Amino acid sequence: MTAGAPVAARRGLLVGLTSHPSFRFLEHDLLVFRRGWHSYILSGLSQPFLYLLSMGIGLGYYVNRNGGVPGGVPYLNYIAPALLVTQAMMAASAESAWPLMNKIAWDKTYLAALNTPLGATNLLAGDLMWIAFRAVLISVLFFAVILLFGAVSSPLAILAIPIALLTAISFAAPIMAFTATQKTDQPFNMLFRFGITPLFLFSGTFFPIDNLPLFVRPLAWFTPLYHGVSLARSFSLGQVDPVADLIHVAVLCGFVAAGLVAARITFRRRLEV
Secondary structure, eight states, X not given: OOTHHXXXXXXXXXXXXXXXXXXXXXXXXXXXXXXXXXXXXXXXXHHHHHHIIIIIIIIHHHHHHTTOSGGGOOHHHHHHHHHHHHHXXXXXXXXXXXXXXXXXXXXXXXXXHHTTTOOHHHHHHHHHHHHHHHHHHHHHHHHHHHHHHTOOOOGGGGGHHHHHHHHHHHHHXXXXXXXXXXXXXXXXXXXXXXXXXXXXXXXXXXXXXXXXXXXTHHHHHTSHHHHHHHHHHHHHTTOOOHHHHHHHHHHHHHHHHHHHHHHHHHHHHHHOO
């Protein structure tokens, strides 16, 4: 065995995939994930099962009995793609807050990584890829449960997975930019209590935003979650509107681009001396 072989064996998951430095930090996250992947899979299956059972079937029974949602769509089919997107968003948002603060300020994982050839931008890219991996994993598991419940109305429903990924990154990138400016985790409580949670409830996930007061609706229009939910539901129900869907994609891409620019700036200011 050559001298390089043990080193390659220790690197494990991504050997030969790429030599880009950002993938070295992604490999770190994947190695940590490998130790506790069972809990990720278990929660990724149990949460959508409980959501769809309680909300889609339980609450859906009363919604369908009392007129249902516009277009006569079963309530289960209506909320299933929206919940898929929101779960990916919630996971990405949480991963961009406390775990990232841990790497910056508490365990100082980033400080250790910066003593290697990795730079701040590599750390940002590596963790963004890790968050994307988590979002895709959650979305795939959620979609499997949706199939189990028979809540798919169109073959295009599979596109809810990349839509969920795009929505997740549209939240993750700005929150990562915000996290890199913080000294403590106290602002995260405010962010999730008055930002993420209300969006989960009032971005069209459980009912059309037309049911909201007129002055509140524009707030939903200018949030990425509304566009992600609307886009996923459009494809899942087979009710594709090319113009509206392109607008949704453009808004999500705009949030991603702005978040990436902001995150690169704040990461370099915080980590590069």
